[in-house]
Amino acid sequence: MQKNTRNLTYCIKTYGCQMNENDSEKMAGILKNLGYQEEIDENKAGLVILNTCSVRENADQRVLGIIGSYKTVKKNNPDLILAVCGCMMQQPEIVASIKSKYPQVDLIFGTHNIHRLPEFLNNFSLNGNRMIEVWEDSDTIIEDLPVQHKYPFKAFVTIMNGCNNFCTYCIVPYTRGREVSRRPEKIIEEVQALADSGCLEITLLGQNVNSYGNDLEETVTFAALLKDLSQVEGIERIRFMTSHPKDLTDEVIETIAKYDKICNYIHLPIQSGSSRILKKMNRKYSREDVINRVEKIRELIPGVSITTDIIVGFPGETDQDHQDTLDLIKTCRFDSAFTFMYSIRTGTPAATMADQIPDAIKHQRLNECLEILRDLSHECNALYQNQIVKVLAEETSKNNPNRLSGRTETGKLVNFSAGQEAIGQIVHVKITTAKSFSLDGEMIEGD
Numbered sequence: 136m137q138k139n140t141r142n143l144t145y146c147i148k149t150y151g152c153q154m155n156e157n158d159s160e161k162m163a164g165i166l167k168n169l170g171y172q173e174e175i176d177e178n179k180a181g182l183v184i185l186n187t188c189s190v191r192e193n194a195d196q197r198v199l200g201i202i203g204s205y206k207t208v209k210k211n212n213p214d215l216i217l218a219v220c221g222c223m224m225q226q227p228e229i230v231a232s233i234k235s236k237y238p239q240v241d242l243i244f245g246t247h248n249i250h251r252l253p254e255f256l257n258n259f260s261l262n263g264n265r266m267i268e269v270w271e272d273s274d275t276i277i278e279d280l281p282v283q284h285k286y287p288f289k290a291f292v293t294i295m296n297g298c299n300n301f302c303t304y305c306i307v308p309y310t311r312g313r314e315v316s317r318r319p320e321k322i323i324e325e326v327q328a329l330a331d332s333g334c335l336e337i338t339l340l341g342q343n344v345n346s347y348g349n350d351l352e353e354t355v356t357f358a359a360l361l362k363d364l365s366q367v368e369g370i371e372r373i374r375f376m377t378s379h380p381k382d383l384t385d386e387v388i389e390t391i392a393k394y395d396k397i398c399n400y401i402h403l404p405i406q407s408g409s410s411r412i413l414k415k416m417n418r419k420y421s422r423e424d425v426i427n428r429v430e431k432i433r434e435l436i437p438g439v440s441i442t443t444d445i446i447v448g449f450p451g452e453t454d455q456d457h458q459d460t461l462d463l464i465k466t467c468r469f470d471s472a473f474t475f476m477y478s479i480r481t482g483t484p485a486a487t488m489a490d491q492i493p494d495a496i497k498h499q500r501l502n503e504c505l506e507i508l509r510d511l512s513h514e515c516n517a518l519y520q521n522q523i524v525k526v527l528a529e530e531t532s533k534n535n536p537n538r539l540s541g542r543t544e545t546g547k548l549v550n551f552s553a554g555q556e557a558i559g560q561i562v563h564v565k566i567t568t569a570k571s572f573s574l575d576g577e578m579i580e581g582d
C-alpha cells in the first residue's frame with residue numbers, strides 16, 4: 136500500500152521546553168532534506184507531528200485530547216500521517232493507551248530516536264502499517280542532523296541530553312535518560328556553522344548545563360566550553376539554560392564575568408526557599424547555598440540579571456516553609472521567576488508523598504509569590520530607565536505592529552520603535568518606560 140507520496144508538507148506542534156523546540160527544529164531539518172515543505176495549517180499538511188511534553192500530568196491529558204481531535208481531521212484528510220513523539224512517548228502506559236484507544240496515530244517514537252524519522256516515514260509509505268519504536272535510553276548523541284532553525288539570527292544548541300539528578304517531583308530523568316554530553320569539537324563546529332550563516336546569538340541547552348562534560352573521557356568543564364565558544368567569530372551573544380544551583384561553580388561565574396559575549400544573565404531555578412523542602416525535593420542544596428551563589432554572582436557580574444523557578448505547595452510545605460521561600464525571593468532579588476503550583480506527576484517519588492497541599496492553599500501561596508515578584512521585577516526594570524541598551528531585534532511587537540520587540544543581553548523584553556529592517560540586528564535602544572514585565576524604548580542607532 137502506497138500512502139501519502141504526494142503531499143510532502145509537514146506541520147510540527149511542539150509542547151514543553153526548549154529541548155523539545157530544538158528537537159522539532161531537527162525534525163524540520165530532516166523533513167526539509169526529504170523534500171518536505173512546512174504547512175502551518177494542520178488540516179492541509181500531509182504529515183503532522185505532535186512533539187509532546189510530560190512535565191505536567193494535566194499536559195498529558197491535554198495532549199491526549201488533542202490526539203483525540205485528529206480523528207475528525209483524519210476523516211477529512213485520510214492521507215494524513217499523524218506522528219506522536221517526545222517525552223510522553225517515553226512512558227509505556229501512555230504508548231499502551233494510544234495503541235489501544237487512538238487508531239488515528241500512525242507513528243510513535245520517543246526522544247532518543249528522532250533521527251530515524253526518514254525510515255519511519257519510508258516504511259509507513261510502503262506498507263501503511265502503524266509503527267511504534269521507543270528507545271528506553273541512549274548513551275550517544277546523534278551528530279550532524281540537519282536543523283531548520285526558527286530564526287536566522289538566534290539558535291538553540293543542545294550540548295547534552297538527559298539528567299542524573301532525580302528531583303523527586305520531576306519526570307525528566309525517566310523520559311530523557313541519563314546525562315550524555317556532546318563532544319566539545321562537535322558543538323564548536325555547529326556554532327561556527329551558525330556564525331557563518333549569520334547567527335548572532337546562541338542558547339546552549341541542557342537539563343543541567345553545569346554538569347556538562349562529566350560523562351566525557353577527557354576533562355571538559357562547562358566553563359571551558361563557554362570560553363571556547365566565546366572565541367567563535369560572528370557570535371555576539373551566548374546564553375545557556377538550565378543551571379542547577381548545586382553545580383554552579385565559581386569558575387563558571389568567573390567565566391561569565393570575564394567574557395563579554397557570555398550574557399550577564401543566569402537562570403537559576405531555586406524551586407523553594409526552605410532547606411527542609413529542598414531536601415524533600417532532592418535538590419542537594421540549601422537556602423544558604425542559594426544565598427552564597429547569588430552573592431557570588433552579584434559580586435563578580437555587576438548588572439547581572441538572575442531569574443528563577445519556584446514551585447509552591449510541594450507535599451508537606453508548611454506556612455513557615457512558604458515564608459522561607461518568600462523571604463529568599465526578596466533576599467536574592469530575582470529579576471523574574473517562572474512560578475508553578477506543585478502538581479502530582481505519576482511515576483515520581485513526590486506523587487506518593489504524604490501531606491499533599493490543598494489547591495486553595497497552593498493558589499494563595501502562588502499569588503503571594505507573584506505579588507512580591509511583580510514588585511521586584513518593576514524595581515529591577517526601573518534601573519533601565521533612560522539607559523541606552525543593546526537589543527537584538529527579534530520580531531514585530533505583539534501589541535503594536537509598528538514597533539519591534541527584542542531582548543537585552545540580560546534577557547529583558549524591550550518593545551521599541553524601529554523599522555522592520557532592524558529585525559535580526561543588535562541595535563541601540565534608549566529605554567523610555569520601565570514596566571513590570573517589559574521595557575519600552577526608542578531605537579537610536581544601528582550597530
Ligand code: SF4
Nearest residue numbers: 298300301302305307
Ligand atoms: S535537575 Fe531536577 S528538575 Fe531539572 S530535569 Fe533534572 S530532575 Fe528534573
